Amino acid sequence: MAEQFIGSGDHSGRSQARGFKIRPPQLAAIKTEFLTTPVAGVKFSGVGHTGATVEITVVSGPGGTAPPAVQVRNGQWETTATNWAFGTYKLSAVQKVPDNANGWIPSQPYTFDVVRAVPPPTNVKYTVDDRTPIFTGNGENGATVIITDTAGGSVDVPDASVNAGTWLTRARAPWAPVNSRSIKVVQKIETATSAFVEIKVTIENLAPPSEVAYSVTDYTPTFTGKGIVGATIHVLDAGNNDVTRPVLLTRPGWSIAASATWGPTKSRKVFVVHKKDGLTSTPVELNVAIGLLAPEITRVTVDELHAEVAGTCWAGAVVTLKFNDSADVHKPDVSNGTWVFKRPTPFTPTEEYTVTATQTFADLEPSPPASRQFAVKLPTPQITGPDDKADVWRDFTVKGDKGYNGATMQLRDAQFDRALGEPKVLTEDGEWSMDLTGLEFRRYTIDAQQKLNQGASERSEPRVFEVVLAPPVISVPMENGDLPRTSTLSGWAMPGGRVEVWLKDAAVPLLTDIAVGNDGFWQAEVTKLPVGAKTIWARQTFDRWTSKDSQPLNYNVVPAAPFIETPATDEHIGRRVVVSGFGVPGDSVTVKLADATHSVLGLSPVLEDRTWSVTVAFDQPGGLYALVAVASCDGFDSGDSTARAVVLGTYQPPVDAPAQGQWVSHPVGFKGRGRPGVGQVVSWFSPDQVWAPDLPVTGGAWQGEAQQSLPLGGQWCRFRQSITDVADGATVSDWVESKRFESVPPVAEP
The missing domain is CATH 2.60.40.10 (Immunoglobulins)
Structure with a gap:
C-alpha cells in the first residue's frame, strides 16, 4: 500500500494493498556432456540460486525424456537424461522457488539447443x-x-x-x-x-613385378625380374623419379642397368612397378647396398731400390697401403680418384715384394684388398769416369755411382766379353771406384755390373775410351805460380819414358831428354830465364809412342828472394840501422816489416858485386820485429826472403857524465838517466869493449865506473839498457852516444 504527505503536515489515507512475487534469476551457461553410461545419457549442469529447483523441458526433438528436476545446492546443480536418440533438441530451463502459497515462483526461461551427433564410422x-x-x-x-x-x-x-x-x-x-x-x-x-x-x-589390373633382384658391376646396379608383357617396368626412387630407363616388356624376363654410376652406398631404397594404360602396380621395394670395391693398383714402377705405386679408387676414399716387408701403414693422397705413393724407405734388392691396398669411405665396411707383386733388383751401375771417348793412361781409376753396399762390382771388356780388372766388394752405397793397371794401348769399350747373392744388376751403359801415352804432368810450377830465374821443373810421367819441356815462342825445347824414374817422377833444372810471364808444356815418349802435349801451363819467372846478412838474427837494433845483404845485380831490393802492415822501410839497388844495403829509420815503438827483403825486376817481385828477427830499442836514455869537453882520468865515472832495467857502457868504436857492465837503473838514474883505463885523448862512450817496466812493450833501449870528453892520465899524488 502507499500514502502521501506534505512536509510535516497532513497525510493522505493509505491505498488499497497490492501483492507481487520476486523471481529467481534466469539460468545461463548450461553445460552439456554426452555419456556412454548410462546408454545415450546426457548430463546437464550449471550455476543456480541455492534452494531453487531447476527444471528442464524438451520443447522439441527426436523424442527424448526430459531429465528429472533437481535442487540447487551451494549454487551448483546437475541432472542426467537417459535414452536420448541422436538428433537436435530444443530445450527450456527454469529455476523456481516456492511462493509460500503452495505454488512456485519461476525464473524467466533459458532456451538452448542440444545436438547429439552421430559419430563417423x-x-x-x-x-x-x-x-x-x-x-x-x-x-x-x-x-x-x-x-x-x-x-x-x-x-x-x-x-x-x-x-x-x-x-x-x-x-x-x-x-x-x-x-x-x-x-x-x-x-x-x-x-x-x-x-x-x-x-x-x-x-589395379596390374600385378606387381615378381622375382625382383639386383646385382652390381663397377658401382652400377642392374635390376632384374619378371613382369607383364605389354607393361612398362619403372625403377623409382623415393621421390618417384626413374633411376633407370623405363623398359616396355616384350617378354616376361627383364634386366635394366642404372642410367648412372651410383657409387658405394650403405642402403638406398628403390621401388619397382608395372605401368600400363595409366595404371601403376603396387611397388616392390628393394634396399640396394653397394659395397666398396678393392682399389685398383694400376702400376708399380721400380726405380732401383725404390718403388712407386699408383692406382685408382673411389673419389674421396681413404687408401691404405702395406708392404709385406714392414708393418708400417701408408696413406697416399687421393686426387679425383687417383693416387700415387713412393715409399721413402728403400727396399732390399734381389727380392720379391707384395703391396696390398684397401680403401675406406664414409661409414661403409673396408673394401676387399688388392695386391700386386714386384721385384727389386740391384741398381744398375753408372760409370762416371773417365769421360766418354776420353784419352786415358794405361794405369787409371774407373769411377762410378749407383753402387750397393755389399755387392761385388765387376768391369767387363765388352769388345772381348771378358772381365777387366779384379772384382771389388763395395763397402758403401753410391759412389765406387776400381783401379786398372797395365792396359794395352788401344780403344776400349767397357761396362759395369754388380752382383749380390744370386741376383745381378743390369749392365751399365757402355763407356768408350782410348788408352794412350798420356802427356806428362807438370806439378812444379803451379798454374800462375812463381819460380826464380834458376829453378827446378818437375812432374810425373810414364816410368822409363823421356820428357821434353817447351817454352812458348821458342824454336827448340827448353829442356830435353829428361829421364822418368821408376816411380814416375821427373825433374830438371832451368837456368837464367829472363824475368817475365811464361807459358810451357811438356810431352813424353815411350818406346814407339809419343804423347800429346800437356795443357799449356802459365807461370811467372820472378827474381830470386834476396838474402839478409845484417843485422844478425835477434840482434838489438836502434832507431837507425843498416840492413844489408846479397842479391842479383840489376834487381832492386825493398826492405819491409814482416807483419800485417808490410810497411816499406827502404829501397836499394843490387850492385854489381851482388851486395845491397838500406839504412832504415824506425818510427815504431820498441819490441820484437821481423824484417824481410823482396827483390823486384821489370814489374815482377820475388817472394819474401827468410824473415830476420830483431829486437828494436827506440828509447834513448840520456848520458849526463862525462859532460861535453870534460877531462877525466881513470877510473872514469859514468852516469845518466833511464827506465827500470840494467845497462852497460861500451867503447864508442868497439861495442865488444865493455867499459862499465851491469849498471842497474833505479829511481830513473844510473851510474858506475870504468873497469879499465880508457885510451887517452878525445873519447865518446855508448850506453844501452834493458827495460823491465813493460810500459810500452819495449825490452831494450837504443844505443845512446855521450858528448866528446878528454881522457887524460891520472894526476900523481904529491
Missing part, C-alpha cells in the same frame, strides 16, 4: 577381390553405413547395417581400374547423419 578399410572393393569398419549399433563418391553420388555399394559395433559391405560389381579414387563413408541413425570419413581406393 571408424577403422574404415578396404580390400579388393577381383577388382571388387570390400569395405569394413566399426560404427554405432543399429546405424546404417552409406558409401558414396565425394559428390554424394552412388558408387554401387550397398548400405551396411552395424551389428555388434562392426559392419561390412561389398560392391555389387567390379570397379574399373582406378588410382586413388576418393570415397566418402557415413553412418546414419534415423534422420541423423555422421560426418564423413574419406578414403582413397585404388583398383
